[in-house]
Amino acid sequence: MNFITRFAPSPTGPLHLGHAYSAFLAHDMATARGGQFLLRIEDIDQSRSRPEWETAIYDDLHWLGLNWPSPVLRQSERGEAYTDALNQLWAWGLLYPCTCSRRDIETAASAPQEGAPIHGPDGLIYPGTCRPQTPDTTLPYPKNSALRLDISRALAAVAQNPLHFTETGAGSDGEHGAIHIPGTDLLTTVGDVVLLRRDMGTSYHLSVVLDDAAQRITHVVRGQDLFEATQIHVLLQHLLDLPTPVYHHHRLIRDAAGKRLAKRDDARAISKFRAEGATPADIRAMVGLRATLAPSSLQ
Numbered sequence: 001m002n003f004i005t006r007f008a009p010s011p012t013g014p015l016h017l018g019h020a021y022s023a024f025l026a027h028d029m030a031t032a033r034g035g036q037f038l039l040r041i042e043d044i045d046q047s048r049s050r051p052e053w054e055t056a057i058y059d060d061l062h063w064l065g066l067n068w069p070s071p072v073l074r075q076s077e078r079g080e081a082y083t084d085a086l087n088q089l090w091a092w093g094l095l096y097p098c099t100c101s102r103r104d105i106e107t108a109a110s111a112p113q114e115g116a117p118i119h120g121p122d123g124l125i126y127p128g129t130c131r132p133q134t135p136d137t138t139l140p141y142p143k144n145s146a147l148r149l150d151i152s153r154a155l156a157a158v159a160q161n162p163l164h165f166t167e168t169g170a171g172s173d174g175e176h177g178a179i180h181i182p183g184t185d186l187l188t189t190v191g192d193v194v195l196l197r198r199d200m201g202t203s204y205h206l207s208v209v210l211d212d213a214a215q216r217i218t219h220v221v222r223g224q225d226l227f228e229a230t231q232i233h234v235l236l237q238h239l240l241d242l243p244t245p246v247y248h249h250h251r252l253i254r255d256a257a258g259k260r261l262a263k264r265d266d267a268r269a270i271s272k273f274r275a276e277g278a279t280p281a282d283i284r285a286m287v288g289l290r291a292t293l294a295p296s297s298l299q
Contacts, residue, residue, distance in 0.1 A: 003035025004218045007061075008208070010042045011053035014269040015060045018223070018253040021287035025250055026221035027066050028289075038215055039068040044075045044200045044207055060270045064280045073215060075207050082202035085210055085240060086141060086195065093135035094154050094239070095195065097145040100129050121228035122205070125191035147196035151235075155183045158238040165234050168219075169248040171227040181231045193232055209233050213242040224249045253287055 005026040009019055030037040039061070043049040061068075089095050100108075108127040118125060131150060141147055163181035170176050195206045212220060227249045237244045255268065273283060281291055 002216070002218060003030055003033040004038060004216055005030045005035065005221050006038040006040050006212070006215060006217050007066075007221075008040040008042045008211075009057055010045065010048075011050055011057060012045065012048040013053060014271055015057060016253075016268040016270065017273075017283070017287055018268075020060075020064060020270055020283050021253050021289070022221060022223060022250065023061060023064065023066055024284060024287065024289055025248075029219065029221060029248070035218075037066065037068055038217070039072050040211060040215065041072055041074045041076075042204075042207070042211075044202055044204070046076065047199060049076070056271065060274070063274060064270070064283060073211060075202075075211065078207065078211065078214075079201055081210055081214065082207055085206060086147065086202075089149070089195070089239065090141040090147070091137055092157065093137050094150055094157065095141060095147045096130060096132050096135055096150060096192075097142050098126075098130040098148045098192075098194070099145050100126075104129065120190045121226075121232060122190065122193040125189070126193075128192060131192060141196075144198065146194050146198055148192040149195050149236075151186050151190060151192050154235060154239055155186060158235065159183075161238050163231065163234050163238060165230060165244050166246045167227075167249065168246055169221075169250050170224065171249055172224050175227070179230075181234060186231060186235065189228075190232060205229065205232050205236065209236045209240070209242060212245060213237075213240075217245050219246045219248055221248045221250065223252050225252060 007019075007023040007026050009015060009023075015023075027037040029035075041054055041057070043054070086095065102124075105124050105126060108129060126148065130148070135150070135153075163183070163186075165179050165181075167176050167179050171179070193203075193205055195203050197203050227247075230247055230249075234244055236242075253268075270283065273286075278286075284291060
């Protein structure tokens with residue numbers, strides 16, 4: 001089996017040390033196993049994506065010593081694939097339009113059932129305000145509202161196929177190995193996630209699943225902050241008859257106060273260290289990686 005990893009940044013700001021760690025790890029894992037490392041530009045958010053940041057991504061990664069085949073997959077060029085998947089899910093009665101504002105959802109979520117979680121991997125857990133009892137698929141889906149996945153109906157559609165994935169890294173609570181996803185968890189801790197945002201024509205959850213399949217990614221390497229979202233992605237893979245990769249969630253790079261790095265934290269930007277005379281080996285050391293990694297050390 002081919003071993004294919006990817007690094008998928010968004011061109012919305014400078015890459016920082018956390019990005020360097022994830023890119024190094026994905027690259028090193030593929031190299032150590034004679035596989036392939038791919039780059040993907042996740043630019044579905046056209047309101048925030050900038051060409052200069054995309055150019056900076058290429059410059060920083062090349063400077064770090066990473067290489068990948070061309071052409072690079074760019075999400076802004078994948079609209080037809082996302083629309084096809086949405087049409088399919090709509091025709092199956094698994095999507096419904098939602099016109100709730102963020103404030104509407106916050107208000108409804110402010111009085112949850114006792115003991116019920118308020119937030120999930122997609123933000124505030126949607127209370128189901130717009131969810132229809134019977135979906136109407138006789139017309140095309142509306143383009144002027146968000147589309148949500150009816151989790152209950154989706155689970156019923158894949159009831160014969162237990163949801164699970166293999167974790168070779170560690171989840172937020174140390175989860176490792178075979179991870180089973182109970183349907184009840186998706187109902188109570190995830191809710192009806194958005195698969196189409198009005199200003200994007202897709203969503204992160206839908207696009208990442210379709211793009212991983214299109215690039216034939218066998219091993220997804222990403223931060224632990226996305227571990228909980230994996231259950232959404234596995235469900236979509238089952239619904240759309242797509243392969244489920246092996247997942248490797250890694251530790252997050254944090255600042256001295258223990259806070260996860262963000263793009264607005266320019267003090268940790270790769271370009272800043274580069275301008276100050278740091279070398280790629282220095283960046284590796286900063287994120288806790290040796291210059292040459294054996295497969296057993298890739299965590």
